[in-house]
Amino acid sequence: xxxxxxxxxxxxxxxxxxxxxxxxxxxxxxxxxxxxxxxxxxxxxxxxxxxxxxxxxxxxxxxxxxxxxxxxxxxxxxxxxxxxxxxxxxxxxxx
Numbered sequence: 001x002x003x004x005x006x007x008x009x010x011x012x013x014x015x016x017x018x019x020x021x022x023x024x025x026x027x028x029x030x031x032x033x034x035x036x037x038x039x040x041x042x043x044x045x046x047x048x049x050x051x052x053x054x055x056x057x058x059x060x061x062x063x064x065x066x067x068x069x070x071x072x073x074x075x076x077x078x079x080x081x082x083x084x085x086x087x088x089x090x091x092x093x094x095x
Contacts, residue, residue, distance in 0.1 A: 002064050005039035011055045012037070026050050 012022050012033075019033040026033075026047070035041035043051070052059045056072040073081050 003039055004042070004063060005037045007062055007064065008033075008043075008051060009037040011051070011057070015055065022054075025054060 012019070017025075019037070020030045023030040023033045028047070032041070036043050036047075048059050048062055051057075051062055071084070073084055076084065
């Protein structure tokens, strides 16, 4: 089972953010981000929702309940969304 702190840290690193940058985005102290990532402190529900929105994942994903990745395409046109779906289909058929 993956720990919440590991997931939070991986998401931050994947976005190429340091703890200070993420803390600023979330309106928190850098020490809070560090505490969440080291599992010495648990984030509130409100903070979990902020993480989910910033990283475009579900709170279930953050908590290790859901292993599905999400791709936020909500800001794309219908034509762009269709193109993304076609590319995904091609990759699924390669397996």
